[in-house]
Amino acid sequence: MTASTHSNTGAYQHVERIQLGNRLLRRREVELKTGKSRSSIYKGVSDGTFPAPVPIGDNSVAWLEEEIDGWIAERLAQRNATLKMTAQEARP
Numbered sequence: 001m002t003a004s005t006h007s008n009t010g011a012y013q014h015v016e017r018i019q020l021g022n023r024l025l026r027r028r029e030v031e032l033k034t035g036k037s038r039s040s041i042y043k044g045v046s047d048g049t050f051p052a053p054v055p056i057g058d059n060s061v062a063w064l065e066e067e068i069d070g071w072i073a074e075r076l077a078q079r080n081a082t083l084k085m086t087a088q089e090a091r092p
Contacts, residue, residue, distance in 0.1 A: 015064065024054060024062035033068055 025033065030041060036050075044050025051071055053061035 015067075019066075023065040024056060025065050025068060026062050027053075030063050030068055034072065 027038060027041065030036070031038060034041070036044070041050060045052050051063055051067035053063050056062050
């Protein structure tokens with residue numbers, strides 16, 4: 001988790017500091033890790049449903065690995081909740 005955060009209007013938190021060892025992932029790594037295409041990543045950022053990138057240069061951005069892992073964990077939690085509800089509905 002982050003050492004210090006403030007909530008904002010989007011689905012993700014404003015990060016001031018990160019733990020040592022947390023990596024910045026370039027877009028290609030994010031694509032490979034999430035299975036999302038470039039356009040769906042930027043659409044999710046625009047919609048507020050995917051973590052926003054961090055500027056790392058004049059024309060370069062990267063994503064905080066912790067936020068990408070959190071996004072993946074949310075998808076897994078949603079899937080597990082759906083499976084649990086489906087299994088409960090199937091019981092007689």
